[in-house]
Amino acid sequence: MKGFIFDLDGVIVDTARYHYLAWKHLADQLGIPFTEADNERFKGVSRRRCLEILLEMGGLQVPGEQFEAWLLEKNEDYLSYISKMDASEILPEVPRVLEFLRERDVPMALGSASKNARPILEKVGLASYFRTVVDGNEVVKAKPDPQVFLMAADRLGVAPAECVVFEDAQAGIAAANAAGMYSIGIGDAAVLGEADRVFRDFTEIRPGFMEHLLQLEIK
Numbered sequence: 309m310k311g312f313i314f315d316l317d318g319v320i321v322d323t324a325r326y327h328y329l330a331w332k333h334l335a336d337q338l339g340i341p342f343t344e345a346d347n348e349r350f351k352g353v354s355r356r357r358c359l360e361i362l363l364e365m366g367g368l369q370v371p372g373e374q375f376e377a378w379l380l381e382k383n384e385d386y387l388s389y390i391s392k393m394d395a396s397e398i399l400p401e402v403p404r405v406l407e408f409l410r411e412r413d414v415p416m417a418l419g420s421a422s423k424n425a426r427p428i429l430e431k432v433g434l435a436s437y438f439r440t441v442v443d444g445n446e447v448v449k450a451k452p453d454p455q456v457f458l459m460a461a462d463r464l465g466v467a468p469a470e471c472v473v474f475e476d477a478q479a480g481i482a483a484a485n486a487a488g489m490y491s492i493g494i495g496d497a498a499v500l501g502e503a504d505r506v507f508r509d510f511t512e513i514r515p516g517f518m519e520h521l522l523q524l525e526i527k
């Protein structure tokens with residue numbers, strides 16, 4: 309494996325929690341029941357698509373202007389959470405894995421559905437690790453479409469079959485598999501069963517496994 313691609317929310321930082329709180333806030337206002345289990349469907353999914361799903365859950369149909377206003381409201385709520393972020397919110401042992409790869413000159417990319425990916429990376433001080441960032445401002449086809457990861461591989465100059473993807477979302481694992489990449493699920497194996505390997509978090513990813521990935525010829 310020659311290129312490593314990381315999702316952002318739920319992999320590098322726990323912003324999945326902030327997305328949940330912001331959607332929950334809106335759902336409460338609209339009288340739509342919304343639980344953390346419902347939020348699984350929102351992970352890795354674009355902001356616009358999340359609101360469509362929420363309104364479908366509540367059986368609501370609204371004019372375009374209202375839809376745009378709620379999108380804005382959710383994002384402002386989310387931005388208020390991320391404005392307070394710092395390096396303490398990097399998930400455990402992520403820096404160790406990034407450092408392991410940097411020491412070996414392995415190119416890394418960020419592949420996120422979020423339009424807020426760059427400011428979050430800057431805030432937590434990890435931007436310099438990534439040769440390229442592909443985010444929700446550029447991607448037209450959302451995960452589970454492989455576009456985000458194929459763009460990242462292309463910019464790294466690495467063939468898709470020689471790329472590893474770290475993902476916390478079902479849609480993201482599906483996207484990585486559709487791209488022909490080696491998929492590593494971070495989270496619950498019951499949710500991420502389609503991944504090539506699943507780890508609860510980066511503390512379970514030992515240097516021996518990282519060495520193994522680097523030696524793996526092709527998925």
Ligand code: G16
Binds near residue numbers: 425
């Ligand atoms: C993330 C989250 C999704 C979120 C999406 C868009 O994707 O997992 O829940 O809806 O970004 O975020 P924003 O509203 O900031 O543009 P990823 O791919 O980083 O996990």
Ligand code: MG
Binds near residue numbers: 315318351475477480
């Ligand atoms: Mg994610």
